[in-house]
Amino acid sequence: MHKEIWVFAEACNNSIERVSLELLGEVRRLSKNGAPTAAVLIGAGISPSLRQTLSQYGAQKIYIVDHEKLLYYQSEIYTHILTQLVRQKKPQIILLGATPNGNDMASRVAARLRVGFVSNCTDLKLNDEGRLVLWKAIRGGKSQAAFMTVGSPQIATVCPDVIGLEKVVPLQTVPVEHLDISWDKNMEKAEVIEFFKGNPATIDITEAEIIVAGGRGVGGVEKWPLIEGLADVIGGAVAGSRMAKDLGCISRDRLVGQTGKNVRPKLYMALGISGASHHVNGLKEAEKVVVINKDRHAPFIKKADLAVIADLQELLPVFKETVTEYFTGGHFSK
Ligand SMILES: Cc1cc2nc3c(=O)[nH]c(=O)nc-3n(C[C@H](O)[C@H](O)[C@H](O)COP(=O)(O)OP(=O)(O)OC[C@H]3O[C@@H](n4cnc5c(N)ncnc54)[C@H](O)[C@@H]3O)c2cc1C
Numbered sequence: 001m002h003k004e005i006w007v008f009a010e011a012c013n014n015s016i017e018r019v020s021l022e023l024l025g026e027v028r029r030l031s032k033n034g035a036p037t038a039a040v041l042i043g044a045g046i047s048p049s050l051r052q053t054l055s056q057y058g059a060q061k062i063y064i065v066d067h068e069k070l071l072y073y074q075s076e077i078y079t080h081i082l083t084q085l086v087r088q089k090k091p092q093i094i095l096l097g098a099t100p101n102g103n104d105m106a107s108r109v110a111a112r113l114r115v116g117f118v119s120n121c122t123d124l125k126l127n128d129e130g131r132l133v134l135w136k137a138i139r140g141g142k143s144q145a146a147f148m149t150v151g152s153p154q155i156a157t158v159c160p161d162v163i164g165l166e167k168v169v170p171l172q173t174v175p176v177e178h179l180d181i182s183w184d185k186n187m188e189k190a191e192v193i194e195f196f197k198g199n200p201a202t203i204d205i206t207e208a209e210i211i212v213a214g215g216r217g218v219g220g221v222e223k224w225p226l227i228e229g230l231a232d233v234i235g236g237a238v239a240g241s242r243m244a245k246d247l248g249c250i251s252r253d254r255l256v257g258q259t260g261k262n263v264r265p266k267l268y269m270a271l272g273i274s275g276a277s278h279h280v281n282g283l284k285e286a287e288k289v290v291v292i293n294k295d296r297h298a299p300f301i302k303k304a305d306l307a308v309i310a311d312l313q314e315l316l317p318v319f320k321e322t323v324t325e326y327f328t329g330g331h332f333s334k
Contacts (some may be wrong), residue, residue, distance in 0.1 A: 003092035019097030022059035025055020116149030208237035216243035275300025
């Protein structure tokens with residue numbers, strides 16, 4: 001009987017972090033030797049929909065530790081719980097997303113269990129013996145190196161977005177085991193009092209729900225405040241094309257595309273961007289794309305859910321004003 005491969009299902013605001021779902025799918029695909037894929041979910045008031053999601057993305061078993069004090073991640077307590085679970089159930093591998101919490105917890109659990117740990121991996125394989133082989137960038141991204149950790153379980157964190165998301169199995173009921181793990185009061189050293197939503201204009205564009213992106217057609221640095229103003233009004237993050245970056249309108253971390261970032265907003269507004277494949281490849285997962293371009297033959301027009309053929313030099317000031325009035329006039333709440 002093969003030992004289980006675990007994926008820590010990081011949950012926030014009653015939804016599972018995408019990287020955890022990516023990992024479940026990947027483990028299901030890799031685990032040809034029949035090692036069962038199990039998800040570990042720690043939280044408070046865990047809803048049945050989370051369990052359904054985990055099973056759809058590949059979990060064949062779910063371990064749940066549910067307690068009112070576990071609503072938010074707390075280093076000491078979460079580490080203690082996962083370490084205890086590992087000691088009880090003895091999985092062969094544990095994978096976590098390379099998020100701040102994932103890296104924090106993985107390193108602590110590995111230290112307590114005295115086993116090896118590799119962080120921020122970008123690829124993984126199981127070798128013929130069922131041991132995990134991990135790849136990660138080294139020397140500032142100039143080279144890749146392959147690693148195998150010593151001891152059992154093998155523990156690693158894997159970067160978000162390197163695997164891709166895919167529902168691997170139709171909805172089905174999988175076994176769920178509720179576990180009761182107690183902890184010492186001394187471990188309750190910190191308490192989360194409040195969460196603040198990040199400023200959409202400055203948050204990482206990969207996390208943004210609305211993106212207002214501009215290209216060369218916006219008219220350069222001088223006209224760029226119109227894009228920023230529009231984004232501000234609708235609660236969107238500012239991004240742009242390579243030309244927008246080269247013209248000095250955006251920093252490199254706000255570039256969308258092949259050499260920039262992959263984004264997945266609910267709304268992507270592309271203003272004065274031609275729609276070169278290098279750019280469009282970065283928004284394959286955007287839900288709705290609105291394009292404004294003066295050239296009806298621009299490649300982006302065909303890829304848009306809504307296309308407006310207009311000259312931005314004329315449209316943008318009026319558009320920004322109208323949108324501002326709409327939003328501030330109580331027609332719409334962000
Ligand atoms: C290896 C490689 C990697 C690359 N990676 C990326 C990447 O990651 N991201 C990226 O974005 N690009 C990338 N590029 C560059 C990419 O190929 C395009 O050159 C770039 O996306 C073009 O930017 P743009 O659409 O803003 O500019 P342009 O191609 O110059 O397009 C400007 C658009 O604005 C429209 N326009 C002009 N004036 C107005 C106006 N007044 N009103 C309305 N519309 C107007 C024009 O009709 C045109 O469609 C890469 C290229 C290479 C070779």
